[in-house]
Amino acid sequence: MNCAEIATLSPLYLSGELDAERTAEVGAHLRICPACARDIEQQRDLDARVRGALLAELRSTGTLEPRIHRSIAVARAKRRVMAVGLVAAGMVLAAGFFFYRFVAPPVSALAMDAVRDHRREVIEKRVKKWRSDAREIDALAQRQSIPANTIQALARSGYRLDRARLCRLAGSLYMHLVYTDGTREMSVFLRPRQGVGAPMLAQNLDAESVVAVESSGMTVVCVAEESQAAMKLARSVAAAL
Amino acid sequence: MNAPQDEFEQMAMPHLSSLLRVACRLSRDRAAAEDLVQETMLRAWRARHQFRQGSNARAWLFRILFHQFYSEGRRVRVELQTDALPAPDRTVDPSDAMEVNQALEALSAEHRAVLLLAVVEGFTCQEIAGILSIPIGTVMSRLSRARQALRERLAPDTPCAQLPAKGGAL
Numbered sequence: 128m129n130c131a132e133i134a135t136l137s138p139l140y141l142s143g144e145l146d147a148e149r150t151a152e153v154g155a156h157l158r159i160c161p162a163c164a165r166d167i168e169q170q171r172d173l174d175a176r177v178r179g180a181l182l183a184e185l186r187s188t189g190t191l192e193p194r195i196h197r198s199i200a201v202a203r204a205k206r207r208v209m210a211v212g213l214v215a216a217g218m219v220l221a222a223g224f225f226f227y228r229f230v231a232p233p234v235s236a237l238a239m240d241a242v243r244d245h246r247r248e249v250i251e252k253r254v255k256k257w258r259s260d261a262r263e264i265d266a267l268a269q270r271q272s273i274p275a276n277t278i279q280a281l282a283r284s285g286y287r288l289d290r291a292r293l294c295r296l297a298g299s300l301y302m303h304l305v306y307t308d309g310t311r312e313m314s315v316f317l318r319p320r321q322g323v324g325a326p327m328l329a330q331n332l333d334a335e336s337v338v339a340v341e342s343s344g345m346t347v348v349c350v351a352e353e354s355q356a357a358m359k360l361a362r363s364v365a366a367a368l
Numbered sequence: 369m370n371a372p373q374d375e376f377e378q379m380a381m382p383h384l385s386s387l388l389r390v391a392c393r394l395s396r397d398r399a400a401a402e403d404l405v406q407e408t409m410l411r412a413w414r415a416r417h418q419f420r421q422g423s424n425a426r427a428w429l430f431r432i433l434f435h436q437f438y439s440e441g442r443r444v445r446v447e448l449q450t451d452a453l454p455a456p457d458r459t460v461d462p463s464d465a466m467e468v469n470q471a472l473e474a475l476s477a478e479h480r481a482v483l484l485l486a487v488v489e490g491f492t493c494q495e496i497a498g499i500l501s502i503p504i505g506t507v508m509s510r511l512s513r514a515r516q517a518l519r520e521r522l523a524p525d526t527p528c529a530q531l532p533a534k535g536g537a538l
Contacts, residue, residue, distance in 0.1 A: 138511040142492045170515050173522065174487045180468035181389065181488045188384045191402045195384070195409045199377065202410060 128156045133163045141170060237348055238337040240296040245314040245335060245350040248294070249305055257290035257305075264291045264304075271302050272319045277345070280367040281315055282306050296348065306360075313360055316348040340364055376416045380409060383426050387433055390484055393472070394437050404440075408433040427491060431499045434481070471521040479514035486511055 133156055139145045140153050157164040248254040258264050265275040271293070282288055286306040294303045294316070301316040320341065336354035338361035340347045347364045351357035387408060391401035412419075412432050419428055472480055485491045485499060486507075493511065497504040 134512065135508070138486070138493055138508040142486060144492050144494060169519060173515060173519055176464070176522070177468055177472070177483070177487050177518070180465040181472075181484075183465065184389065188388055191388060191405060192381065192384060194402070195381075195406055196377065198406055198410050199374075199413050202413060203374075 128152045130156075130160060130163050133157070133160070134166075137167060137170060140167070141174065236297040237339060237346075241314065241316050241337055241348045241350050242335045244294050244296065244303060244316070248292070248303065249312050249314055254292065257292050259290045261288070264288065267291060267293065268302060268317075271300070271317075273302055273317055273345075277317075277367065278304060281317075281347075281364050284363075286313070301346075301348070311352070311356070313356065314348075314350040315360070315364065316350075318346045319344060320346045376413050379425050380412055380429060383429050384409075386426065386489055387429060390430070390489065391433060391437075393480065393484055394434075394477075404433065404437055407440075408436050411436060424495065426489075427495045427499055430485065430489070430491070431501075434499055435501075467522065471518050474521060475514055475517055479510050479517065482507055482510045483514040483518070 133140075133153060136145065136149065136153060140150065145153065157167060258267055264278065268275050268278050268291075278288060278291075281304070285308045287308075289305045289307045289312065291302060291304045294301055296316055296318075299318055301318045304315045304317065306313050306315060335350050335352055336357040338349045338357045340349070340361050347361070349357050349360045349364060351360060384405065387405045388401060391404045391408075392398060395401040395404055408429065412429055415432070419425065472483070475483065481500065482496055485496045486493070491499065493504050493507045496507045496511075500507070
């Protein structure tokens, strides 16, 4: 090992990071080279002097320590609040998902389809094939397992059944009934259903208001241009069912 | 009011004075150094799950300290205020301590950092490489140059007028 190698390895030698073999080689060189030995010795002395000067500094952590404890305590509390918030947010999301998946989507999809249908078939009158004859409408209702008397009973006071046809809402077949008081028209979509009825749900979609009523035997969706009218219609439908 | 110490605090708090000592050398201002150490401890607490049990906690904390220091862009040129330096205890010659401090301040920030970590804090070159995220060869060369520069400044026969200009801005 030569002097240049000693100079290169001196940091590792002084910190004790050289392996035993290298340490022995450096030691052997230092024994035969007074210049390198003196250099290493001066580095050791210098280190000791610096260490002595800096480690002797009076550096109290008295005020810092409580500050750190406090800041960690605050961070810990914030984290707890955040964890509780995340759990709460998760629960809200889960509830929202549950509502969306099992409650809202049928109504929403149904409502959107009902409004689209009402707009296309009643307001824009794009569909011409309607049944206007009362007997034909009754026959159509019977084929859909809808009692004929229900159809008449659904009409609000001042309104009469004008026409009917079959259509699909949210993938299911519904009977589309149009009631009129001579100036305004309202749509009622009917479909027999099984199971327990859900509460009445109302939605405003664009200009039209939609109210869905579910009884134990029937799903009814009412569409009117005014929410009040739709609600009144839905209430009379609910009473009739 | 002291909060109850958790496992992290029990592990980290013993290194507070070492961190503060180096932070003072980096920041050159006691208040800024305390802020730096506080932020370091807070970051370490947040990242405590990344710390592997059994590894070198002190080196880990210093790594966070340096990362925090450089990430905050504290590379501002600050002239050393002698009254900012801590007072030495009575076993050390105050004039010698002052001379050492001035010589240290004259070093470049990189040289001063490796010298402090190696000589004062007792880290190995390998550990310093990890703390500063630099190759070990760079640590070794910086350490050799820092020692050489310090030796030239602190040599008893070197007149002050021959000392090179101060270059320790951070």
